[in-house]
Amino acid sequence: MTDLEVVIFFIISAMADFCFADALFSRYHPVIGIGRLISRLEKYLYPTQENKRKEFFCGLLITVLVVLISYSVVKGVLFISSLLGWIFFYPLFLYLVYSAVACGGLAREANNVLKILQKSGLVEARIALSRIVGRETETLGEGDIYRAVIETVAENFSDGFVAPLFYLALGGLPLAWAYKAINTLDSMLGYKDRRYLYFGRSAAYLDDIANFIPARLAAVIIIIAGFFQGLDWRFGMLILKRDRLAHASPNGGHPEAAMAGILGVRIGGDNRYHGQLINKPFIGDSREEASRLHVLRAISNLYLGSSVIVVIMVLILI
DSSP states (O other), X not given: OOHHHHHHHHHHHHHHHHHHXXXXXXXXXXXXXXXXXXXXHHHHHSOSSOOHHHHHHHHHHHHHHHHHHHHHHHHHHHHHHHHHOHHHHHHHHHHHHHHHOOHHHHHHHHHHHHHHHHHHOHHHHHHHHHTTOSSOOTXXXXXXXXXXXXXXXXXXXXXXXXXXXXXXXXXXXXXXXXXHHHHXXXXXXXXXXXXXXXXXXXXXXXXXXXXXXXXXXXXHHHHXXXXXXXXXXXXXXXXXXXXXXXXXXXXXXXXXXXHHHHHTOOEEOOEEETTEEEOOOEESOOSSOOOHHHHHHHHHHHHHHHHHHHHHHHHHHO
């Protein structure tokens, strides 16, 4: 493909994600296939007896297999479709770019939590929130829900949009989908409970490595978008510098600190995960209490930041 064709297809894919989220062909989304592959391999390869060393190496084997299969399948289907002609190649290329990014879906879910909270109250909003966060939501108050949505918007902006496009630019669609496989592995295996502490360790480490650069790029983009929103981008830079490492993940704190800073709210703190209380430091300062308005600003930042990235990608490809 020529650079101009890549630019055109990239813009179309980004617009489709903004408008339709993951609704197009959602039953056949490649991430669902990756998730099923992980589940099937886990079923057959997870050790039947407790053995830390064996659990680690079986988890490592699954991680390597899933990443290699994802990369190879995408590379293979693109090659085969190119031999069949543009009528097969272009739609497939377009769909794989569209399904690799997840800005629209994240914004839709975040807005959905706000709508349900306003119309149906806390109980239903907690259920809706549980679909997009890993923490337990049964006891969260209204302010806790707002903070949780802001956190997930910031972190998933990096994982769901910046990182796939970073690897798309670096090595094309096969590498972008290798990253999606890594991210899916981490979301399914990267827990610290007894079952996954060793089995999911390689997936978690690989995810940390893969997101090292994208997370820092995402933080910068969030602050740039905050500038265009008229928010306090200088305070965002201050909080980013101060709190970027105040997170269990070496990467997650960067976009969250940037978002908390430009919004002037405090996020983070202790939460329960899988029945266990996890002590986490706070990120940001409470200039204002987190509210519906701050969530809407975070969602606007998501769209604006994504648009900034699209412009940058177009300039690079041209």
